[in-house]
Amino acid sequence: MSKLIRFALLYAGIAAAAPPSGVAIRNARIVTVAGPTIEKGVVIVRGGLIEQVGADLSIPADVWTIDGQGLTVYPGLIDALSTIGLPDAAPAAAPAGRAGAGRPTAIAPATGAPGAAATPPARGPEDRPSTTSWQNAADLAQPTDRRIETFRNGGFTSVGAFPMRGIFAGQGALLNLAGDKAGQMVIASPLGQYITLASSGFSGGFPGSLMGAIAYIRQVYIDADQYKAAKALYAKNPRGLTRPDYDRALEGVLESPRALLPASRAVEIARMIRFGEELKQPFILYGLNEGYRSADLLKQAGAPVLVSLKWPEKTRDGDPEEVETLRALETRASAPGTPAALARAGVMFAFYTDGVATPRDVMKAVRKAIDAGLTQDDAVRAMTLSAAKIYGLEDRLGSVEKGKIANLVVTKGDLFQDKTEVKYVFVDGQKFEPAEETPAPPSRQRETQ
Amino acid sequence: MKHLCAILFSVAAIAAPPTVIRNATILTITKGVVKNGSIVIRDGKIAEVGENVSVPEGAQVIDAAGQFVMPGMIDAHSHITAESVNEGSVSVSSMVGVDDVLNPEDIALYRALAGGVTTLSIMHGSANAIGGKCIVIKARWGKDAPGIVFEGAMPVIKFALGENPKRSGGTPVAQGGRGRYPATRMGVEDVFREAFTEAKNYQAEWREYNEKIKRGENAIAPHRDLKLEPLVEVLEGKRYVHAHGYRSDEMLMLLKVSDEFGFKIRFFVHGLEGYKIAKELAAHDVGVSTFSDWWSYKVEAYDAIPYNAALLMKKGVLVSLNSDDAELMRHMNQEAAKTVKYGGLTETEALSLVTINPAKQLGVDKQVGSIEAGKDADLVIFDKHPLSNYAKVQKVLIDGTVYFDRDKEQSELSKKDARKKALIDKEKQQQQQESPRRPGAARRPS
Structure with a gap:
């Protein structure tokens, strides 16, 4: 016909x-x-x-x-948090095994200008370590990324693409998974600032610990506030005032409409809710392995979340004699129940693929969530309209x-x-x-x- | 899950019915020993202590016949529940705080509780001269992170002297390593001087700005520096300094620096050579929190003696025993007992080393550290005298709520084991279903 x-x-x-x-x-x-x-x-x-x-x-x-x-x-399906389309922006080292998002990962040195000397270890927040907040996925997008076709063939039409290296990794853009030129891929930008709690240990410069990373982020947001105020004051009446120094790290943070904060375990979820509220700007949590324990808390906080589809797994080649804790066993058994728990509590959530390599495996992971009580409708919504809504793009997508x-x-x-x-x-x-x-x-x- | 949510949302509001502990030997620490006495607990506080008390109607009664009640023990130096301990990348890391990384689900917190420890100071490590902000917690097992924080405790910052801050063992920059300044004890002293000079300038900068604003002048606010703010608080007496140090000479060095810049050291942690400078410490009103008999694990810990705590106490220094360790903390009562043998302290003096003295050092002695009317009902019930090696913790109360009950815990163990076994079996079953045997080598054509 x-x-x-x-x-x-x-x-x-x-x-x-x-x-x-x-x-x-x-x-x-x-x-x-x-x-x-x-x-x-x-x-x-x-x-x-x-x-x-x-x-x-x-x-x-x-x-x-x-x-x-x-x-x-x-x-079309949306991978709400991804490096697809950004072939050079994947995290330097994928955290192995469970609780991916909350674990500190190795930091790749900030990309300096060509010919620049190797960056010395950061002495403190003033050196803006592990920060490329001004980078924007819209500028980094490349239609040649092979994963574009793989995921498009599996039904994915767009991704919330973010640079993922460093503490302030950069700003995301919503990319369509088609186009001959990078510019054609960009639906919206910037989506927000991708933040990790990466640290470098004792000898890699500041921050060398989880609390160091948190303190650094806190200082940057305080600095950004002050920077904004100082610039406004100076713009209004520069006479008699010292000019505030230009700071691209703060410019990048101020441009981002929201912060994406890592939180996998229940303890991290509670911690990052408190931290996000302290930063006084809209935030999204990503990870959420133990979101099934935190649904009510998340509802109360009103922050949307991005749920990793990489469910925690038993460590391969682990010590067979090792007796795992009840908590580790429970997390593994219950993590796929997170989406159902969030749906019941009325928390806005979307899925992200978190490095799961093929669309087929992504669907398998979604089926686990459905087996654990998520309705088909809610599953579709988490991969379409909710992802669009979380980024404020439901008027054009989802x-x-x-x-x-x-x-x-x-x-x-x-x-x-x-x-x-x-x-x-x-x-x-x-x-x-x-x-x-x-x-x-x-x-x-x-x-x- | 329900259980946890309930806990998360009930942090502040605990309205337990009144409780009475009866027929116990009560070691109050500050008000002597009450034989065959009772303690009345109301709204989380100790309402009455004595041989004859008025038992409120409907009170929950704990019969402690033949048993001993003492104040919940206090460990002035711990790192449990901290998901990071050292910001060792820089010599001054006062911008970081352990309160940002508390994990109230750390099993060590339960173990502290089960050992009768109810208050702990969770400290930054000793990797650098000026470490991070510390936090005093209560062992409220089951609560979320804000729920375990000891409300009203003085803010604390950790300083450190000696081998650790000078990073002995690391390769210094001069030799191609990425080691960090300082590399000597002289350098450690310099770090304090530089940092406090910077802090004083910062303090002055803000004063100047505030005055300008008061006068109605146009001014841009100074940069808010999270590293210097806690040091200004130290200068203004709003934050305690707990300083890690072993050797007498460097403890004296820090006292000199603190005199010069006009701040106070609240106490030295470890202070294994404290007995050598007891007089100077007492004159400065500086305490020591030490070990009973743990030493020689490194060169600066060679001159330690088990009489340290007793000698310091007799010279009028406020002294406590601490664990710095997730195992030692489980028998702080036995650590205290050692000072009876080494140094001849009385039973009450010995127990004060793990109760009222650390409470004073942490600035929480108005709330905890002894059994007195008006204080928080943080209590430990032992089956025998706590200075006995055979004594076992039976019950632990915090704010009047029973957080640990040996009998109950033991009866729940088998349930937990069964749950664990069921989860392991289920996982094995799933694995077998998901990966049926691979086409094996046996089927290869020959």
């Missing part, structure tokens, strides 16, 4: 009419997320946007059509609604089923058809052992 139309349109094209300028998917089940699911309906995509959505829509003559019989249309960016994933089967096939992915209205499933890479074999 669609072939016929295509043929007809092509023919018409030869006869000097304009080529089809859009795509209509009809007879499909449409999970709009923003409203009720349409069991059989039409989505019309044109000019990179969703032109129309509905059960009974007449399909214009000048669009390609896709027969969506037996297919489901979802909003649901199948008229006027929004045409990011869609069309599947055969429910999104989270094992055998589900991704048939089409639309990014900015551009259609992609993932190739047939290739055999699993060897690394995944190891994963399941």
Whole structure:
């Protein structure tokens, strides 16, 4: 049928009419997320946007059509916190095993100017250690990152991309996973400042400890406040005043609309809620392995959270004689229950892939959350509309609604089923058809052992 | 989970019914020994102590017949619950604070509690001359981080002298290492002088700014420096200094520096050579918190003697015993007992080393450290005299609430073991399901 139309349109094209300028998917089940699911309906995509959505829509003559019989249309999936699209911005050393986000990681030295001498160890907050707060994912994006295709084929259409090296790692941008030029990928920027509690030990300069990293962050926010006030005062009346020094670290912090703070264990969640409130600016927690213990506290704090889909695992090749603590066992058993607990408590949350290497493994991780009580609807929402809302972008992204960016994933089967096939992915209205499933890479074999 | 949430939200509001401990031998520390006495606890405070007390209606009664009650013990030097201990990267790290990294779920806190310790000073380490801010906590096992903090305790900062701050063992910068200044004891002294000179300038800068503002002049506020603020507090007497030091000469050095800059050292931690300068310490009203008989683990700890605490006490120095250790802290009563043997302290004097004396050193003696009406009901019930090696902690109360009950804890152990076993079995089962046997080598064509 669609072939016929295509043929007809092509023919018409030869006869000097304009080529089809859009795509209509009809007879499909449409999970709009923003409203009720349409069991059989039409989505019309044109000019990179969703032109129309509905059960009974007449399909214009000048669009390609896709027969969506037996297919489901979802909003494109969003990895809410990622380095996909930023091939050079991944954390220097991925923390191994459990409680990833809260563990201090090695610090990569701040990138200096070409030809600059190696940075000496920082003597204190004044040296702005491990800080590249002025870096922006929008400027670092590269359409050549191979992970873009891998994840797009799995139904991901955008990512909240952040530089992740250092304490003030830099500002995020919401990137679409398609485009020939980096500039085409950027939906919004800056999303916020990615903060870690990395430290360097005794000999790497300040900060050398967790409390040092916290003290440093606190000092920077105090400095930023003072900097802002001093600049404003100077701008108003410079006469008789000493000019405040320009500080790019503080400029970067002031540009960021929110702070992303790491918190995996319940103790860290409570700690970072207190710390975030002290910083007096909007904040998001990421990690949340033990979020199942902190749902009420999070609800009370009102801070949205990003839940890592890398569930804690038993350390591989660990000492078989080691008797683990009850708490470690409980965390491992209960962590996938975090999303369900957050949904019950009414906490705004989205998922992030946290280095899980393939979309298939990501879906497997989501299924664990569903097995632990999360509804399918809430799972979809956590990978679409909630991610958009957390960054304040729900006006353009995250649901199948008229006027929004045409990011869609069309599947055969429910999104989270094992055998589900991704048939089409639309990014900015551009259609992609993932190739047939290739055999699993060897690394995944190891994963399941 | 419910349990934890309940705890998280009930930090401040504990309205336990009145409690009475009866028939006990009460070692009050400050008011003698009451044989066959009772303690009435109301709203978390000790309401009455004596042989004859008025028992309030509906009071919960703890019968302690044949048992001994003493004040919850106080460990003036601990690092438990701190998720980082040293900001060792710099010589002056007063911008950091242990209160930022408390982990109230550290099992060591439970062990402290089970050993009868109810108050601990969680200190920054001794890696640098001016360390970080410390925090006094109570062993309120089950509470969140703000819930274990000892309200109203004096703010404290850690200083350190000797081998640790001069980083013996590290490679100095001059030799290609990334070692940090200072490398000598002279350098340690210089760090204090420089830091306090800086702090005085900072203090003056703010004074000047505040005066300008008062006069209505246009002025940009000075940079707020989290490193110098605590040092200004020290200068203004708003923050105690607890200084790590072993050798008598360097303790005297710090006293000299503190005199010069006009601040006070509250007490020396370790102070193993304190007995050599007891007179000078007493004259400066500087305390010592030491070990009973732990020494010779490094060169600056060679001159220690087990009589240190007793000698210091007899010379009028405020002295306490501390653990600096998650094992030693579990038998502070036995540490105290050693001073009866070495130095001939009385039983009460010995126990004061782990109760009222550290309370005074930490500035919490109005609340804890002895069994007196009006003080926090932080109490330990032992089955035998706490100075006996055979004494075992039976119950521990903090703010009148029973936080540890040996019988109850023992009955719950089997439940915890069963839960653990169930989780391990479930995980093994899941693993087998998820990874059915790999196509093995056996099936390879021959």
